Amino acid sequence: xxxxxxxxxxxxxxxxxxxxxxxxxxxxxxxxxxxxxxxxxxxxxxxxxxxxxxxxxxxxxxxxxxxxxxxxxxxxxxxxxxxxxxxxxxxxxxxxxxxxxxxxxxxxxxxxxxxxxxxxxxxxxxxxxxxxxxxxxxxxxxxxxxxxxxxxxxxxxxxxxxxxxxxxxxxxxxxxxxxxxxxxxxxxxxxxxxxxxxxxxxxxxxxxxxxxxxxxxx
Numbered sequence: 001x002x003x004x005x006x007x008x009x010x011x012x013x014x015x016x017x018x019x020x021x022x023x024x025x026x027x028x029x030x031x032x033x034x035x036x037x038x039x040x041x042x043x044x045x046x047x048x049x050x051x052x053x054x055x056x057x058x059x060x061x062x063x064x065x066x067x068x069x070x071x072x073x074x075x076x077x078x079x080x081x082x083x084x085x086x087x088x089x090x091x092x093x094x095x096x097x098x099x100x101x102x103x104x105x106x107x108x109x110x111x112x113x114x115x116x117x118x119x120x121x122x123x124x125x126x127x128x129x130x131x132x133x134x135x136x137x138x139x140x141x142x143x144x145x146x147x148x149x150x151x152x153x154x155x156x157x158x159x160x161x162x163x164x165x166x167x168x169x170x171x172x173x174x175x176x177x178x179x180x181x182x183x184x185x186x187x188x189x190x191x192x193x194x195x196x197x198x199x200x201x202x203x204x205x206x207x208x209x210x211x212x213x214x215x216x217x218x
Contacts, residue, residue, distance in 0.1 A: 021065030042132035126208040138200040
């Protein structure tokens with residue numbers, strides 16, 4: 001289980017604080033929630049449907065106040081204080097310092113990643129991504145593809161109907177042909193979810209292997 005202190009300390013602005021609730025969430029804020037959900041799924045604490053639903057909510061979150069409820073049953077709301085397994089109280093306010101001491105190799109790795117500023121992390125960094133995180137990334141890629149196909153359908157349909165009206169609204173409803181063509185693309189994207197996610201997962205694994213080789217990791 002992720003330590004509450006370690007987890008929430010990684011946010012520049014604590015989403016649990018009422019005075020931060022209305023602040024806009026950044027991509028990095030949403031990604032931390034998605035990573036926690038992926039870890040919980042890997043541990044068997046979330047079902048695939050729960051992971052899917054919560055990841056969708058996380059990626060769609062606009063404000064920090066929307067994030068805590070998504071991991072309320074996965075991450076402790078408050079970390080340890082004082083010297084009992086944590087950082088001394090006088091040091092707990094230092095930026096980037098974890099609120100509790102790491103107890104395993106995984107905790108050490110997670111704490112180290114949290115100390116690296118987001119601006120220094122490449123968008124394609126996959127070296128330390130877990131299998132569950134790769135699954136979540138692949139699923140999100142499919143969702144982006146689905147959203148794009150819906151936007152294209154809506155845009156093309158609107159343009160077609162406007163042109164149809166401008167040209168005198170002929171009896172032949174040719175915009176329906178346009179809608180059918182782009183609608184077919186949406187249908188193929190939705191129906192091909194399993195294949196698309198699997199292909200994206202394989203692509204991410206290939207990129208991860210290349211990145212690890214470049215760093216001399218296995």
